[in-house]
Amino acid sequence: MSSERLQNQLNQDKELFIPFITAGDPTSEVTIDLALALQEAGASILELGIPYSDPLADGPTIQAASKRALSNGMSLTDALQLVPKMRDRGLTIPVIIFTYVNPLLQYGMKRFTEEAAAFGVDGILVPDLPYEESDQLSQYCENENLSLISLVAPTSKERIKKIASRAQGFLYCVSSLGVTGARTDLDPRIETFLQTVREASRVPIAVGFGISTREQVQTIQGLADGVVVGSALVEQIEKQGESLKNPAEKELALQRIKSFVKALISE
Template identity: 50%
Template sequence: MNAIDAVFARLKESGGTALMPFLTIGDPDLDTSLALIREMETAGADMIELGVPYSDPLADGPVIQRASERALSGRLTTIVDVIGLARKARESGARIPFILFTYYNPVLQLGYDRFFDLIRANDISGLIIPDLPIEEDAEVRVLAEQRGVHLIPLVAPTSRQRVEAIASKARGFVYCVSSLGVTGVRSEFAANVDGFLDTVRSAASVPIAIGFGISSREQVARFEGKCDGVIVGSAIVRQIEEQLDLLRDPASRDEGVRRVGNFVRELKGEAAKAL
């Protein structure tokens, strides 16, 4: 069984909802990303999206754009580095599923065969390519399925008549976009978000998860009854940005990592349980 399926099955039995943080790998460096992965798992993350830094991230807002710029400056962080970090995380004791988040061009430049060989060899369970539409993903989908990797689609409130077509082909889960526009912290979501989630739920045979703009424990809790998973990206990347001075100094990195981990605990609700 794919590790993503196993986590959702376990959480369904316990009535839980998956917390799925996103990291821009290489921000501020690979060693720190590795430490953050391990800390987030300890803090209660159920899966982690490993973001490949990209020079033209069309789906991402300014927070993740800046993180990509940091990861691409100095020592360039490549898609091969990101995939390889999954193996290093496993060697350091990480057990939760990893999902690679990458734009299509790095995959194309690497070549399908090498890309999927690396994905499988480095124990990555899922793949999100936000700029690869369903109408053009047939070859990637076949190769992913052959290697037991879930190609996870995104569906937005504007998709309407495409929801059924997208959801019916989904593997792992359907990534439901909470709001229009790019990623980023929001105080409000699309007015019809609950109806949208109901529509996706009725069309999907796999779990559904929501992302884009979720930034607080209250917002996570707001969707826990509606979704099987909640994805938090920009808010975590912003926490990393706020701790950069600590994270860049080897003497204080552990403290910076701990502070980011505490934010993940807060999102999960673990901080409240400890009181």
């Protein structure tokens, strides 16, 4: 089951742009500013990463962002509480929380889904939760009208079919095996992989992991319904980090990030 806000967005937007940012990088307040700037730049859905000390699916760029956010004191609770603040400031697009199993278990899955829904979150993505072990979280999400976003990688056709058959919201297709991180080339097998997913999926498909150039975005837009950009954007946020924290320079830094995004997704 999808949240109404997410379902409406998926119905309306046929070229989904889904940016990823890390909660608390460079600060909590700037995370809210970034969310609004990304919405203005054309984001369809925001993926909000919860900083974690052992992020298995993340490459060095997002690991470094997590480290910065954790050193600022960002926690799972604090990250969730950013969402209603974003909503109060005018964020209308769906928000997907990207987190790992361990913090969820420590927090309590039921409590997490209840609070996430109450705070205006629309879905959850847990990269290290195997499909075979997702039943309980899936049930909690269903109870709260949250989408549990499934990840599907280039594995066997049978496994792709299984995951796709239960996908909610949209299906997150991993462009290549390994961790996240900007890459110069897309995996040459991606077209065949996405064709297999497309045949099996009842929901829109979005592609992430390593998408970092306008050419790659355009290639993906020709093959899928959406594109997720993480490391390339987090890298820009890191470059603008000091300016984003400086009230006198913040607006200009946000403008630079918007320009970067618009250049990535413009026709």
